[in-house]
Amino acid sequence: MKTYMTIEDTIGSTPLVRLQRIPGALGDSRGNVILAKLEGNNPAGSVKDRAASSMIRRAEERGEIKPGDTLIEATSGNTGIALAMTAAIRGYKMILIMPDNLSLERRASMTAYGAQLILTKASEGGMEYARDLAMQMQAEGKGKVLDQFANPDNFRAHIESTGPELWEQTGGEITHFVSAMGTTGTIMGVGTYLRTQNPAIQVVGAQPAPGSQIPGIRKWPEAYQPKIYDPAKVDAFELIEQAEAETMARRMAAEEGIFGGISAAGALVAALRVAARVENATIVFIVCDRGDRYLSTGVFNPAP
Template identity: 85%
Template sequence: MKNYPTIEDTIGMTPLVRLQRLPEQYQVGRGNVILAKLEGNNPAGSVKDRAASSMIRMAEARGLIKPGDTLIEATSGNTGIALAMIAAVRGYKMILIMPDNLSVERRASMTAYGAQLILTPADAGGMEYARDLALSMQAEGKGLVLDQFANEDNPLAHIQGTGPELWEQTEGQITHFVSAMGTTGTIMGVGNYLRAKNPDIQIIGAQPAEGAQIPGIRKWPEEYLPKIYDPSKVDALEAITQDEAENMARELAAKEGIFAGISSAGALVAALRVAQRVENATIAFIVCDRGDRYLSTGVFN
């Protein structure tokens, strides 16, 4: 009998596409190419599918969890959706804790996969409060926190998957890697892999400018910095304003046909800045999810 793939088997091997119109509009340097890694093509719609599968599979392999157990995670959206999908496939109960100011599409996606959703008041501390609540519930014996912020199986997914894909898809020509920074798993994992192949590759992170509230891009207080994050492995940080990210999300859809989320657009803002400063570079950035996850925010109206 033919061995057909499962939904988990379709995670990864996402397309890498060249931008055509925006580089000219933003007058990038001579000989530069900007490439978009379309992570919204993953089955649950984001780059976080990779980390979710890795964290659950590796916890199973270590004997920490088994089907029927309850998992808990604080999330701003994409990781929660991805974990809910993997939990549904592999037979786990999933409790997700999320600030109540995030889009209704994200909430609906999580519950569609069967997850229990706990909404916390955004004005009570946002993601920091949600993270503390998850750990408190674990201490009370209500389930296991996978903890994407400290779990090395998060960047491992990108060391084993995203990084090698980018290297192969560019035939080793990549010179700059640009990513939004939330849990930092993507930038840490991809950066570690690419640097092992070529130490000269530049790793660029997109962070929110003062006052910006961009889903998926965070600047954590010192006490909440993800334990997987090593600042020495990021060459430069680009501060992205709310207006820049939202305007670029609209431009990316209208001029490149790539309907992506706001943090993806923030990463593109950073990539274009890099491309204006260098020449003969191959710059790849992560399109971490799809724009339909943000329709209720009014960004695309």
């Protein structure tokens, strides 16, 4: 009998595409190639599909959870959606805790997969408060927290899949890897793998400039710094203004046909800054998710 894939089997193997117009003088004339890894092509629409599948599968393998159990996670959106999908695939109940100032599309996607959504007031502490509440609920016996911020299975997904894909897709020519920094699982895992192939590869993180609020890009207070994060594994940081990320999101769609999220646009801003400093480089940035996840925010509305 023929064996067919499940939806979970379609996670990964996402396209890597070259930007044609936005790089301008920073591209061909300097010998630079800027490439976008389209993680919105994953089944639940983001790079977090990889980590969510990894965290649940590995916990199962260790006997820490079994189908029918309740899982709990604090999320700003993409991890929650990916966990809700994976929980639906593998037979778990999912409780997600999210600040109420994040997009309506994210809320709807989580509940569509059958997750229970708890909204917390952003004024009470945003993601930090949501993380505390998740741990409190676990202590009360209401479920198991996978804890994307401290779980090595988060970045392990990128050591095992995203990193090798980029190395193969570029034929080993990648010189710079650029990623938004949230939980930091993507940048930690991909950077770790790429450095095993070529220690000279530069890893660049996009962080929000002071006062900027960019979904998917965070600079955590010291007490909430993700335990999986090792600053020694990031060579350079680019501070991204909210307005320039939003403008770049519109440009990516209108000039390149890449309908990505705001954090992806922030990573592209960082990649272009890198391109302005180097020559003959192959620069890869992560398009973390799809732009349709942000339509209700108005970021893609044309200027009046």
